[in-house]
Structure formats: structure tokens, C-alpha cells
Amino acid sequence: MKKYEAPGVYIVEKNSYPAQVVEVATDVPIFIGYTERAVQQGKDVTGVPVRVTSMNEFELWFGKAPAARFDFSLRAGEPVLELEDSSRFILHSAIRLFRENGGSACWVVSVGCYGVGEPGIAKSAEHFSDAIWQEVAQQQEPSMLVIPEAVLLPSPEDYKAVWDRGLAHCAETRRRFAIVDVFNGDTKRTYDEADVISGKTGLRNMLSAEDLSFAAAYYPWVNTALHVASDITFDNISAGTRKAFFDYIRQDTDARTNEAQKTALEKALDLAVDDETSDAEKARGVQSLRVLSKRYKDLIDHAVAALNVMPPSSALAGAYAMTDTRTGVWEAPANIGLLSVVSPCVDISDAEQDDLNAPLDGKAVNAIRSFPARGTLVWGARTLDANSQDWRYVNVRRTAIMLEQSIKAALDQFVFSPNTAPTCRTIKLSIESFLNALWIRGAFTGTSSEEAYRVDVGLGTTMTAIDVEAGTMNVVVQVSLLRPAEFLVLPFRLQVQTKPD
Incomplete structure (x- = not known):
């Protein structure tokens, strides 16, 4: 406590709440x-x-x-x-x-x-x-x-x-x-x-x-x-097999009897493979190929599925x-x-x-x-x-990780603090405040906070005099974690028919 010597009024602020435990990120x-x-x-x-x-x-x-x-x-x-x-x-x-x-x-x-x-x-x-x-x-x-x-x-x-x-x-x-x-x-x-x-x-x-x-x-x-079909072009075909692929698609052109369709398919194929055409023209040629050539469409769809x-x-x-x-x-x-x-x-x-x-x-x-x-x-x-x-x-495991890491980070500030009842009380209140906020949000089971969690710390509860002399402070946190309803069993029973009154 500060020593006062000169007469006067001195203002001393006291915190009403203990140090806050902050929930660590779990979604990263x-x-x-x-x-x-x-x-x-x-x-x-x-x-x-x-x-x-x-x-x-x-x-x-x-x-x-x-x-x-x-x-x-x-x-x-x-x-x-x-x-x-x-x-x-x-x-x-x-x-x-x-x-x-x-x-x-x-x-x-x-x-x-x-x-x-x-x-x-x-x-x-x-x-x-x-x-x-x-x-x-x-x-x-x-x-x-x-x-x-x-x-x-x-x-x-x-x-x-x-x-x-x-x-x-x-x-x-x-x-x-x-x-x-x-x-x-x-x-x-x-x-x-x-x-x-x-x-x-x-x-x-x-x-x-x-x-x-x-x-x-x-x-x-x-x-x-x-991935979609436009993600794949002739450039994605390996250099060693590109000619064979081109020749296979070209057979679609040779098989056409309709001259207009044949001409359109040849033009689309030329646009798609010509290195001197613009990217926009190549894209237009590839899009036309998907409409005009079933062979091309089927192979590209297969390739997209693999990707x-x-x-x-x-x-x-x-x-x-x-x-x-x-x-x-x-x-x-x-x-x-x-x-x-x-x-x-x-x-x-x-x-x-x-x-x-x-x-x-x-x-x-x-x-x-x-x-x-x-x-x-x-x-x-x-x-x-x-x-x-x-x-x-x-x-359950991920919640435990979050609790352990959150509380550990908050307790770092108490390292080298006096291992006394006031320190234990501050730690207990800090953790209880944190757990109570989580319980209100539905993190734990229990109809009351006493059923949901418990924090123990102090001489005579979690520590002995030997622990204190050794510089050890034991904090015991117990929580009732949620478990999923993995198996929902619905018992049905047929009621025996009774005579009406």
C-alpha cells in the first residue's frame, strides 16, 4: 500500500473484475x-x-x-x-x-x-x-x-x-x-x-x-x-501426345457429311490450336469445339472430372x-x-x-x-x-484444446506472482468468469453452473505446504463437455386394440 504523508484526498481505483480469460481462435x-x-x-x-x-x-x-x-x-x-x-x-x-x-x-x-x-x-x-x-x-x-x-x-x-x-x-x-x-x-x-x-x-x-x-x-x-471445361485447352495436353489428340479430334471433321458443320468444326479446331490467334479467339474456338465435337467434349469432361x-x-x-x-x-x-x-x-x-x-x-x-x-x-x-x-x-477434444490454451495464456501473467490466497482467489475468479460465459453460450452440460464446471486452487485444496515451498501452484479445472447425440433410438410399440366404452 502506498504511504501517504501529505494531508489531502487521494483517489485509489480498484478493479471490480478479475483479469479476463480470452478464448483462443479455433477456426484457423x-x-x-x-x-x-x-x-x-x-x-x-x-x-x-x-x-x-x-x-x-x-x-x-x-x-x-x-x-x-x-x-x-x-x-x-x-x-x-x-x-x-x-x-x-x-x-x-x-x-x-x-x-x-x-x-x-x-x-x-x-x-x-x-x-x-x-x-x-x-x-x-x-x-x-x-x-x-x-x-x-x-x-x-x-x-x-x-x-x-x-x-x-x-x-x-x-x-x-x-x-x-x-x-x-x-x-x-x-x-x-x-x-x-x-x-x-x-x-x-x-x-x-x-x-x-x-x-x-x-x-x-x-x-x-x-x-x-x-x-x-x-x-x-x-x-x-x-474446375470447369474452360480450364483445359490444347496446351494442357502433353507435347508428346498433343498431335495424336489433335488427329483424333480431326476425325470428327472427316466423319461429317454436312458440309456446313464440317467447315464450322474445322474452323473451330484451327482457332483452338493456332498459336497466332488471340486468347479471345482461342476461347471462342474451344467453346465451339465443345458444341460441334462430341469426341472433344467427352474427353475434356473426363479430364475435368479427374481434376x-x-x-x-x-x-x-x-x-x-x-x-x-x-x-x-x-x-x-x-x-x-x-x-x-x-x-x-x-x-x-x-x-x-x-x-x-x-x-x-x-x-x-x-x-x-x-x-x-x-x-x-x-x-x-x-x-x-x-x-x-x-x-x-x-x-470434445477441440473444446478441451480451446479451454487449455485459453486458460494457459491467461495464467502467464501470474508466473512469479506470490503463491498466496489473494493470487489463488484472483485466478479462480478469472477462470470461473470465463467458464460461466461459455456455459451461458451452451458450451457445457448442466442446468446450473455448479453442474457445468468447477475450479479449485489454493492451499489445502489443490496444494500442500510442500507445493508452495517448491513454487508450485496447482489449478484444477473440471468441465462437463457436450457429446453429440450420435445414435438416436426411437422405440415404437404397437398398442393392443381395446373395446370402446
């Missing part, structure tokens, strides 16, 4: 993958997390989507346009899908650049080095980890190496939750050694982190509407963010329609979902399913540690 993911470039304000930011708030910002610093390359061939007389794996990079599309589904701000880490035009880098697990993870660990804001391009790495072993490190990172930092895609998740399950979920190189056998409650996996991949196949993690990150903003992190991110998604790549029945949802090893995989008149929905909310009664559900 960090994406890791390949970009066209990585330059911010003239500085190379490869391997450096950069905060992005719009698609324009992403393209300004990280560039545009790669120019996909397709190889044309005839197989058993049937034409095929096959997407080259070396030209397939999807982080740009993943950011779009994230934003389409409700996401806003995110962080981006470029692990390598595919350059302008022809991609100039081969995907490798080595690009996800320890230095990358050290940079990621230093970021406080991101609450989700998304690595959509892990499924495009050359082998299951590369996928495993990246996600083993990613899951360990989430468990070590206790700050973020991982959304995992299934390797080869666009293929149907076979229930043998080659099965994408339980096979030798399936998801359950590849993920081996000690604490899997910090992650959730989703199956299958999805067919999106991100639109995406692992679902980025869409789920957007759905998580949308749910957090609309209600709160305590609501399960399930029974949600995915936007810009046409359908799942694999149809899953109720019986097939049984094994996904409740396997013996507890590594549950959430299903993405299509329902008549309802669209494509996220139909599961379990973590990869589904055998745990405490951490079975995504919203």
Missing part, C-alpha cells in the same frame, strides 16, 4: 503443401508460415494453380486422357475448397515451388523437414493442421512419414487438431491386404502416433465443382471453421453439407460404415456420404482414438 487452419512461388514483399518465404485472409492474398504471394498435363492415348481402341501425377498439385484448389465451405483466415507453408508452366519439382516427404515443423510449432494462432498433398506423395511410406510427424506435432504442442485424408481414398474398399483403411498400407496400419485423439480421418475423397477429385480435408477445415463461428467449437462438425462438392467418390452403405465408425483398434474413420435430397454430408464426428471414453469425439 495451417495448410502445408506446394505452391507456384513463395514470395512476400520480395522475400522468399519457402518453409515460412504466412497468414492469408483471402484468395487474392494467396495468389499474390503463392501464385496460381499448376498447369495440369494430360497424356492422350488409345487403349483397346478407346481414347483416354490421363492426368500426369507429376503435374498434380492441389494446395491452390484446397484453399479454394476451404473458403467455399466457410473458412476465412488461414496460414500457409510452402514446402516447395512447382514454378510457372511446367511443374519443376518432384513431390517428396523430404520437403517436410524438421525445419518446417519447427516453424509451424512457433505459430500460436493456427488450431488445425491440414496437409492435403500428403496423399499425392509417391508412396504410402512417404505419406506415413509426413503424418507420423504431423500427428506427433499436434500431440506435443496440444494446440491444434489434425484433419487426415486417406491415402488412395478415391478407391473403393476391398477388405483385404490392399484395403485403403485396414490393409497392409491402409490408414489404420500406417498411423501410429501415441495420442490419436488429436486427429480425425475422413473417407472417401470427393468429386468437386472447382475435380479432391481429398476432403480442406473442405472439412472450412466446415469446422463455419461451425465454430456459427455456434462454437463445442458443436460436433457433422451432419453438415459440403459446398462445391458434387458427390463422394465412393458410395458407403450403413453396413459399410459400421466398420469405419467402430473398429476394434479404435481408429475410427468418419464417413462422407450422399443422401437423397440432402446432398453430400459429413456423417461422423469421431477422433482416431474412438475407444477412449474421454476423447472419442472431435468436438
Whole structure:
């Protein structure tokens, strides 16, 4: 207390409220993958997390989507346009899908650049080095980890190496939750050694982190509407097969009997492939080809469909963010329609979902399913540690992360404060005020605050004299977290008919 010596009136303000605990962000993911470039304000930011708030910002610093390359061939007389794996990079599309589904701000880490035009880098697990993870660990804001391009790495072993490190990172930092895609998740399950979920190189056998409650996996991949026919031109056909593709389309012209249609088709084809024509004329020629040539239209539609196949993690990150903003992190991110998604790549029945949802090893995989008149929905909310009664559900683990990190950040100011009853009382009031505000918003179960949460701290309750002498203050927080109504059972009984009075 200040010592007063001169006579007079002294004003002393006293705070009526304890220090405030601020809820940390839960709707901000960090994406890791390949970009066209990585330059911010003239500085190379490869391997450096950069905060992005719009698609324009992403393209300004990280560039545009790669120019996909397709190889044309005839197989058993049937034409095929096959997407080259070396030209397939999807982080740009993943950011779009994230934003389409409700996401806003995110962080981006470029692990390598595919350059302008022809991609100039081969995907490798080595690009996800320890230095990358050290940079990621230093970021406080991101609450989700998304690595959509892990499924495009050359082998299951590369996928495993990246996600083993990613899951360990989430468990070590206790700050973020991982959304995992299934390797080869666009293929149907076979229930043998080659099965994408339980096979030798399936998801359950590849993920081996000690604490899997910090992650959730989703199956299958999805067919999106991100790319359209105008995104593909003759320039996307590989140089070695472009002539064969051109000759195949030209056969449509030779087969025409109507001279007017034949002339129109030849003109459209010339416009589309002539390097000396303007971009507008080329676009007009390509548009005409889609109308006049069934061969061209069918092949391009097939190519667009291949580009639109995406692992679902980025869409789920957007759905998580949308749910957090609309209600709160305590609501399960399930029974949600995915936007810009046409359908799942694999149809899953109720019986097939049984094994996904409740396997013996507890590594549950959430299903993405299509329902008549309802669209494509996220139909599961379990973590990869589904055998745990405490951490079975995504919203329970993510709520716990939010509470732990929010309270930890608020208590930093009390480090080195006297370990006395007034300090304990201030801490208790701060946390109780924070939890009470969350309870009012519906974050906890319980008809009263006493049923919803409890905070204990102090000598004789959470600490002994030995703890105080050792400089330890123990704060015990108990909360009653919400669990989703995963199974709704409606018992029906037929009433026996009785005689009227």
C-alpha cells in the first residue's frame, strides 16, 4: 500500500473484475503443401508460415494453380486422357475448397515451388523437414493442421512419414487438431491386404502416433465443382501426345457429311490450336469445339472430372471453421453439407460404415456420404482414438484444446506472482468468469453452473505446504463437455386394440 504523508484526498481505483480469460481462435487452419512461388514483399518465404485472409492474398504471394498435363492415348481402341501425377498439385484448389465451405483466415507453408508452366519439382516427404515443423510449432494462432498433398506423395511410406510427424506435432504442442485424408481414398474398399483403411498400407496400419485423439480421418475423397471445361485447352495436353489428340479430334471433321458443320468444326479446331490467334479467339474456338465435337467434349469432361477429385480435408477445415463461428467449437462438425462438392467418390452403405465408425483398434474413420435430397454430408464426428471414453469425439477434444490454451495464456501473467490466497482467489475468479460465459453460450452440460464446471486452487485444496515451498501452484479445472447425440433410438410399440366404452 502506498504511504501517504501529505494531508489531502487521494483517489485509489480498484478493479471490480478479475483479469479476463480470452478464448483462443479455433477456426484457423495451417495448410502445408506446394505452391507456384513463395514470395512476400520480395522475400522468399519457402518453409515460412504466412497468414492469408483471402484468395487474392494467396495468389499474390503463392501464385496460381499448376498447369495440369494430360497424356492422350488409345487403349483397346478407346481414347483416354490421363492426368500426369507429376503435374498434380492441389494446395491452390484446397484453399479454394476451404473458403467455399466457410473458412476465412488461414496460414500457409510452402514446402516447395512447382514454378510457372511446367511443374519443376518432384513431390517428396523430404520437403517436410524438421525445419518446417519447427516453424509451424512457433505459430500460436493456427488450431488445425491440414496437409492435403500428403496423399499425392509417391508412396504410402512417404505419406506415413509426413503424418507420423504431423500427428506427433499436434500431440506435443496440444494446440491444434489434425484433419487426415486417406491415402488412395478415391478407391473403393476391398477388405483385404490392399484395403485403403485396414490393409497392409491402409490408414489404420500406417498411423501410429501415441495420442490419436488429436486427429480425425475422413473417407472417401470427393468429386468437386472447382474446375470447369474452360480450364483445359490444347496446351494442357502433353507435347508428346498433343498431335495424336489433335488427329483424333480431326476425325470428327472427316466423319461429317454436312458440309456446313464440317467447315464450322474445322474452323473451330484451327482457332483452338493456332498459336497466332488471340486468347479471345482461342476461347471462342474451344467453346465451339465443345458444341460441334462430341469426341472433344467427352474427353475434356473426363479430364475435368479427374481434376475435380479432391481429398476432403480442406473442405472439412472450412466446415469446422463455419461451425465454430456459427455456434462454437463445442458443436460436433457433422451432419453438415459440403459446398462445391458434387458427390463422394465412393458410395458407403450403413453396413459399410459400421466398420469405419467402430473398429476394434479404435481408429475410427468418419464417413462422407450422399443422401437423397440432402446432398453430400459429413456423417461422423469421431477422433482416431474412438475407444477412449474421454476423447472419442472431435468436438470434445477441440473444446478441451480451446479451454487449455485459453486458460494457459491467461495464467502467464501470474508466473512469479506470490503463491498466496489473494493470487489463488484472483485466478479462480478469472477462470470461473470465463467458464460461466461459455456455459451461458451452451458450451457445457448442466442446468446450473455448479453442474457445468468447477475450479479449485489454493492451499489445502489443490496444494500442500510442500507445493508452495517448491513454487508450485496447482489449478484444477473440471468441465462437463457436450457429446453429440450420435445414435438416436426411437422405440415404437404397437398398442393392443381395446373395446370402446
